Amino acid sequence: MLSYFLRRVIDVIPVLFVITVLAFLVFYLDPADPVLMIAGENASQRVEDAIRDRLGLDRPAWVQYGTFVTNAIQGDFGTSYRSRQPVADHIWPAFRATLVFTAVAMVLMVIIGIPAGILSATRPYSWLDSIVMSSVLLGLSAPIFWVGIVFIYVFAFKLGWLPTGGFYSWQAVILPALTLALQYGAIVARITRASMLDVMDHDYIRTARSKGVSARSVFYLHALKNASLPIVTTIGLQVASMLGGTILIEKVFAWPGVGRLLVNGILERDAPIVQAGVLLIATAVLILNLLTDWLYGVLDPRVRWS
Amino acid sequence: MTGGFIVLVAFIVIAIASPWITPTDPLRGDLRLRLAQPSVELPFGADHQGRDMVSRVIAGSRVALLVGFVAVGVGLIAGGILGLVAGYYGGIVDTLIMRVMDIILAFPWLLLVIAVVSILGPSLTNAMLAIGITLVPQYARLLRSVVVSTRQHDFVQAATALGASHGRILWFHVAPHTLGQTIVLSTVSLGKAILAEAGLSFLGLGVQPPTPSWGMMIAVGQDYLRTHPHLSIVPGVAVMLVVVALNLFGDGLSDALNPTRRK
Numbered sequence: 001m002l003s004y005f006l007r008r009v010i011d012v013i014p015v016l017f018v019i020t021v022l023a024f025l026v027f028y029l030d031p032a033d034p035v036l037m038i039a040g041e042n043a044s045q046r047v048e049d050a051i052r053d054r055l056g057l058d059r060p061a062w063v064q065y066g067t068f069v070t071n072a073i074q075g076d077f078g079t080s081y082r083s084r085q086p087v088a089d090h091i092w093p094a095f096r097a098t099l100v101f102t103a104v105a106m107v108l109m110v111i112i113g114i115p116a117g118i119l120s121a122t123r124p125y126s127w128l129d130s131i132v133m134s135s136v137l138l139g140l141s142a143p144i145f146w147v148g149i150v151f152i153y154v155f156a157f158k159l160g161w162l163p164t165g166g167f168y169s170w171q172a173v174i175l176p177a178l179t180l181a182l183q184y185g186a187i188v189a190r191i192t193r194a195s196m197l198d199v200m201d202h203d204y205i206r207t208a209r210s211k212g213v214s215a216r217s218v219f220y221l222h223a224l225k226n227a228s229l230p231i232v233t234t235i236g237l238q239v240a241s242m243l244g245g246t247i248l249i250e251k252v253f254a255w256p257g258v259g260r261l262l263v264n265g266i267l268e269r270d271a272p273i274v275q276a277g278v279l280l281i282a283t284a285v286l287i288l289n290l291l292t293d294w295l296y297g298v299l300d301p302r303v304r305w306s
Numbered sequence: 307m308t309g310g311f312i313v314l315v316a317f318i319v320i321a322i323a324s325p326w327i328t329p330t331d332p333l334r335g336d337l338r339l340r341l342a343q344p345s346v347e348l349p350f351g352a353d354h355q356g357r358d359m360v361s362r363v364i365a366g367s368r369v370a371l372l373v374g375f376v377a378v379g380v381g382l383i384a385g386g387i388l389g390l391v392a393g394y395y396g397g398i399v400d401t402l403i404m405r406v407m408d409i410i411l412a413f414p415w416l417l418l419v420i421a422v423v424s425i426l427g428p429s430l431t432n433a434m435l436a437i438g439i440t441l442v443p444q445y446a447r448l449l450r451s452v453v454v455s456t457r458q459h460d461f462v463q464a465a466t467a468l469g470a471s472h473g474r475i476l477w478f479h480v481a482p483h484t485l486g487q488t489i490v491l492s493t494v495s496l497g498k499a500i501l502a503e504a505g506l507s508f509l510g511l512g513v514q515p516p517t518p519s520w521g522m523m524i525a526v527g528q529d530y531l532r533t534h535p536h537l538s539i540v541p542g543v544a545v546m547l548v549v550v551a552l553n554l555f556g557d558g559l560s561d562a563l564n565p566t567r568r569k
Contacts, residue, residue, distance in 0.1 A: 014405065014409065015409050022421050023421075026425055030425075137550060137554070140549075141501075141546050141549035141550040141553055143524070143542060143546070144505075145505060145521075145524065146545065146546075149527075149538050149539075149542070150538075150542070152528075153532075153539075157531065157532050157535075240412075241415075244416040245414070247416050247417070248508065248509065251508070251525075262420065263509050263511065265424075266423070267510055274424050285412070286412070289412055
């Protein structure tokens with residue numbers, strides 16, 4: 001049991017290595033000269049040397065990589081080229097803002113996705129099922145940022161119910177979270193439906209039926225419990241990939257999160273910000289994937305022994 | 307599936323023919339028409355530089371198709387070779403390749419694309435390459451699984467007994483078995499790549515102006531959303547139509563190739 005959880009943690013180590021290398025390369029391969037970016041055009045040679053020395057830019061790449069990892073573990077992500085402030089001062093408030101609406105989106109995704117999938121599975125190939133499945137197809141095919149823009153037009157401009165963006169009130173969370181939840185909820189609905197239909201074909205369902213268990217309790221007690229494994233896995237993976245989706249949503253809704261910081265960092269050629277953003281989102285995704293794996297092991301003992 | 311196929315063929319024809327069928331030059335605007343509302347002459351109106359939106363949307367299909375095909379090509383060739391090699395040789399080569407694929411697959415595609423683009427710099431070529439990289443693991447996984455199941459067959463052993471080289475066996479005896487599923491995956495991947503390109507251009511990290519891209523049109527349109535919603539909505543509908551068509555066509559193909567799944 002314990003060895004399963006430990007094994008998963010060990011599996012994570014090479015991934016963590018790849019993430020840190022990728023984040024390191026973002027800064028290392030950046031064509032801009034960090035000394036010039038920090039000191040400005042008119043700095044004296046002494047100031048430039050001091051900065052070069054402090055950043056360790058004259059040392060070999062692998063030493064710089066080591067320094068980068070050590071600093072990052074201690075929460076030091078360097079200095080932003082634009083604001084000349086520590087990157088950490090920008091990145092942590094942004095990360096909190098991203099987590100707030102991702103958490104709301106996650107709850108909405110589950111509330112929308114699972115019932116929609118169950119509803120479809122109770123009456124497969126009915127008109128109800130076709131409606132749900134067509135919505136799922138549309139949800140998966142529409143560009144997520146475009147859906148957000150359509151929502152802004154309808155709910156903010158036409159109906160005037162909700163703000164267009166920013167993070168100035170709790171109502172502002174609703175539209176970005178809903179946009180995110182609908183797209184990822186579509187996948188949850190699809191998996192819920194498929195795994196319910198799959199489980200319903202099994203022998204033990206037929207046994208329960210022949211014992212005279214009512215259709216309703218066969219469905220909700222016997223089938224749903226066994227169908228829940230792939231559903232839980234999907235939700236875990238979707239939450240992880242949602243963090244990627246936030247990058248697009250944050251631009252649409254002018255949300256002060258990591259995604260927007262990251263994109264602006266690239267456009268403004270602020271490599272330390274980009275580096276920290278990539279590292280932070282990737283690590284968060286990694287942790288979520290690990291938690292999903294663990295949860296899977298808790299729910300299904302067979303997984304632990306394989 | 308038929309509907310999907312028709313939309314798909316229309317999209318490809320329009321994309322290829324776009325330089326000759328746009329009513330006006332999609333790059334040259336007439337400032338007197340700046341932000342013109344939709345009318346009989348300009349069914350989708352004109353953008354902030356007075357460029358006809360019908361022409362812009364038609365021209366945007368070309369970029370979508372180009373990025374889509376090149377990205378899928380990158381994914382197919384790189385992922386295909388890795389998958390064939392991993393499945394055929396097995397052992398440490400297999401473990402190593404598939405571990406790397408798992409790592410790539412564990413990440414949100416957009417984050418990966420952004421990391422690659424920020425290292426290489428935003429441009430059309432880099433966008434195609436970055437999106438292609440995100441497609442590699444799926445191809446590697448698919449081809450590997452088919453190869454592993456095909457390798458056991460008698461005809462592969464017969465070919466080996468006849469003295470055929472590894473390369474020959476892989477290419478002439480094993481690879482053809484992967485064709486059906488590869489086509490299905492490519493259809494779905496093409497949709498993903500087109501969505502990815504739109505997203506990247508929306509962020510300003512993909513195709514650079516003045517080249518018309520649907521994602522960029524949606525981004526520019528957002529600035530005029532209150533008064534000119536069609537500037538964002540029309541290109542978005544174009545993306546959605548193409549991706550829905552690809553998904554429907556892919557589902558249909560996969561059912562046709564796998565009759566036991568049909569219900």
